[in-house]
Amino acid sequence: MLPEVLTVRLLVLSVVVLLAVVLLLPTVRGAVQQSGDLDRLRAELAAHEAERGRLEVELDRWEDRSYVEEQARSRLSYVMPSDRVWRVVDPGAAGADDVDPVTGEAVDAGPVGTTSGDGVPWYQSVWESVQVADGPVG
Known part of the structure; x- marks a missing residue:
């Protein structure tokens, strides 16, 4: 009789343990x-x-008048009334608008590629200019 009692007890114990595992597994998961979500949220916070x-800190910087002036000078190219401003012009760029970039010849005022006359x-000169612009390059 001892082996039957042991197997019945073992069977009941294994059913109880299996039931406990089935009930506790979703809770533990x-x-x-x-816990992982909490760690992720703490890192994000x-x-x-x-x-x-x-x-x-950046907002506190904007409270300082000298910082605002420096930003206006560097970002917007503002100057104070007492400042003397020098603007350097590229000497090679002067007169470059009067030369055709393809041929290098001087360009007259008026529509390009038209017959200009009194x-x-x-x-008619506008229409000829449109035809020249629509035509092949070169």
Whole structure:
């Protein structure tokens, strides 16, 4: 009789343990998932707090008048009324608008590639300019 009692007890114990595992497994899995989510949210919060601190420092800088003046000078090219401003012009760029970049010849004022004359009506020279612009390059 002893082996039958032992097997019945073993069978009941294994059913209880299996039932406990089935009931506790979703709870343990949820706890582990929530712990991972909590760690991720804490890291995200720390990153946002660091960004907030950086933005507060930048906002404090904008309260300083000298910083605002320096930013206006560097970003917007503003000058104070007492400043003397020098603007350097590239000497090679002077007169470059009067030369055709393809041929290097001087270009007259008016529509390009048209017959200019006193007897030609304005609309004819405009139409010739459109035809030249629509034509092949070269």
